[in-house]
Amino acid sequence: MNERGPRVPDGYDPGAFEPFAVTVDLAVFTVRQGALHVLLVERGEEPYAGWWALPGGFVRPRESAEEAARRELAEETGLDADAITALHFEQLRTYSEPDRDPRMRVVSVAFAALLPALPEPLGGGDAARAAHVPYGTVHDLAFDHGRILSDAHRRIGAKLEYSCLATSFCPPEFTLGELQGVYETVWGTALDRPNFRRKVLATPGFVEQVDGPPRRSGGRGKPAARYRAGPANALHPPLLRPEGRPE
């Protein structure tokens, strides 16, 4: 039967169907010290007590999944609302297998978010235990979160190829070396610097040079010019990874 068609006129009685819980799960990525990190929280109760899990929570009655995702991220990281609205947020897909949560029927909308490597304000939120963990070091996540996380990683990697997404991993001003580092850590491959440079600068609106003194990127080496993200959000032609396979 099709409850939205004319054949089930009582299909809209809120008590006529089994209730679903709707949650959001967040895959929050950061590039720190040349390694890709993910924000994880430690569960305090059964099931999976003591396990690492993706941050997330219930969608409230009067908010959309996107709003819930932003709210949860704010609570988990302690970032203020302005910072949250600025960063890249993207719906991944929805996980709805009947037994993905042993307690009840939970349908979860997964999101990916990209953070620049800010001074770590964790603990400012109300999360019991939360940490940016290097991607790939925690293999057993609660529920189906391991699958969600690997789906998110694959998606982010693919999007770097044809979008300007990489700047979302960077602070407001960055060097081309840092930008290249984002690609290299997410993809796990080395890139040719001269070619990367040309490619980025040849794409109009990807990055804009910032006037002013060049920036020191730590210790040795020639000071690099500073750039900020440009208005473009698509890359044409795409910046394909060496042996890349999309999707």
Add this chain to the structure above:
Amino acid sequence: MNERGPRVPDGYDPGAFEPFAVTVDLAVFTVRQGALHVLLVERGEEPYAGWWALPGGFVRPRESAEEAARRELAEETGLDADAITALHFEQLRTYSEPDRDPRMRVVSVAFAALLPALPEPLGGGDAARAAHVPYGTVHDLAFDHGRILSDAHRRIGAKLEYSCLATSFCPPEFTLGELQGVYETVWGTALDRPNFRRKVLATPGFVEQVDGPPRRSGGRGKPAARYRAGPANALHPPLLRPEGRPE
């Protein structure tokens, strides 16, 4: 608060939160007579009685959204289970704005499906009124289905660029002219035939030539060689549309 964390120990009482209805909505595309068509159903009841809408329905207590989508499509088209499992099915995204359905809180997981232009078995299903409508001719759809449909169209168009998806629009055996027609009708642009041909044949596993007599594609012209879909599902390098902008 975060009901999946340790701070809300009663967060799992099924009655403790407002119930959500979870539905699936389907954007079912076909290429017929050189035009892109979408499967729409006419609503029989309020709200939006008499309006065209995407087919869809509630997710049942023991099925995933993917299973619900396949079941609904079978009911709507009358196709048998084998045909349904064979065709391309893809989760698009989830629409969760609180007021997208005026009656109650409905979270809908949207799917896109691609059908080859089969002999139309519509009415074999139990849909009141369903039809393959040329894409773009119906502008006012019920609920937020207009938005879902345009999102689906954009996604399908983008996926043609880097996946072997186009063969899903074709019958088991097809000509390169028909395959090119799929690209041209979905993208709305003309393609150079010699280049298209070379590109497709140069991608290993995209199509495989079928031995046997060449096929007449209607009336005039040289008979074309027949092909079937190959084992590949990604296109490397991608087949970019003339002035394509992804996403």
Add this chain to the structure above:
DNA sequence: GCAAAAGTGTTACAAGTACACCCATGG
């Protein structure tokens, strides 16, 4: 001076674009 990082140049090759042209069939 040496290592490290930024930045420039060059060359060889692969891929995409835009055509002109021939082939087989139906009317």
Add this chain to the structure above:
DNA sequence: CCATGGGTGTACTTGTAACACTTTTGC
């Protein structure tokens, strides 16, 4: 014999890959 769609060849342009080389800093 001509319109129509299938199929081949080719020159031109663009993009990519690889790598040599110079510049500017810290130590």
